């Protein structure tokens with residue numbers, strides 16, 4: 001992305017990249033789906049709200065502050081981390097040893113990405129950019145989680161998906177406006193492109209968790 005690039009085009013390109021990364025639901029068995037759900041749950045339950053708070057604290061524009069403020073209130077009032085836990089915990093409890101190993105390998109793999117994104121989330125306008133990327137890509141990956149994950153588990157708790165599927169297009173649009181307001185105040189920084197690349201890497205690693213082979217795997 002250059003300083004003059006249309007932000008909606010940048011976001012659309014990242015969304016396409018993530019859509020193409022999501023495994024075809026038919027080719028993903030329950031074991032692989034469980035690995036993805038566990039990796040996703042661990043990363044998002046632990047980091048999403050702190051990143052949103054960093055974005056809120058680093059934001060300089062009123063438009064961005066309103067977007068982050070609304071989102072934080074909604075996350076806390078409706079207990080989104082609790083909904084995510086209710087979605088993932090039963091899947092994790094029934095997960096096979098392989099599924100657990102793939103999820104653990106993924107969590108280890110993404111640690112440096114998460115550490116850097118945590119730093120970037122505290123720098124305007126990168127915190128808002130990170131939120132815009134996650135909110136916009138989530139429109140696709142939350143929809144994917146029905147055939148990709150929940151339909152593979154009887155009695156799965158899909159409240160987390162139902163809530164985010166309904167709300168997220170509005171949130172996604174709000175964060176595009178928020179980023180444009182931040183850019184108007186802060187200007188261009190090279191860390192914006194780094195934030196884009198690391199967000200793509202994080203989501204790609206999570207949604208290919210079923211292909212993460214632990215480093216101590218046997219050699220043929």
Ligand SMILES: [Fe+2]
Nearest residue numbers: 075080081164
């Ligand atoms: Fe949420």
